[in-house]
Amino acid sequence: MFRLTLLLIFIFSFAPQESLAFYTLDTFDLAGAHSAPVSFASDGNGGFFGTTESDDYFTQTPVANNLNLKLHKFVIGDAFFYISAQGAFKAPSDLVALSITLSAT
Numbered sequence: 163m164f165r166l167t168l169l170l171i172f173i174f175s176f177a178p179q180e181s182l183a184f185y186t187l188d189t190f191d192l193a194g195a196h197s198a199p200v201s202f203a204s205d206g207n208g209g210f211f212g213t214t215e216s217d218d219y220f221t222q223t224p225v226a227n228n229l230n231l232k233l234h235k236f237v238i239g240d241a242f243f244y245i246s247a248q249g250a251f252k253a254p255s256d257l258v259a260l261s262i263t264l265s266a267t
Contacts, residue, residue: 185218185238185239185240185241186239186240186241187240187241187242187252189241190238190239190241190243192243192250192251192252196214197214197215197216197218198214198215199212199213199214199215199220200212200213200214200215201213205221205223207223207224208223208224209221209222209223209224209234210222214238218238218239219238220236220237220238221236221237221238222234222235222236222237222245223235223237225244225256225259225260227260229260229264231246231260231263231264231267232246232247233245233246233259233260233263234246235256235259236250244259244262244263246259246262246263246266248263248266
């Protein structure tokens, strides 16, 4: 869990830039600069939520599975990606993300 928190902080650690009008799967770039969070809190269920300097709401929630895999889904606007111990990656669905995570372990 500590690694996942550090990864989230790393993703937002880039210098602020002008906000995208709206995050979409087409406009979101994992390697790009993003607005820093101005609020960040635990949801009490293993996930996090908050808002960025550009007033975008984000969530990071655990992906439920029976495989004991630690996988979180990060959502901001219409964009989403996944975070595992191996790093951040894009996948079209939770099932594909679980498959990718399982194959990497």
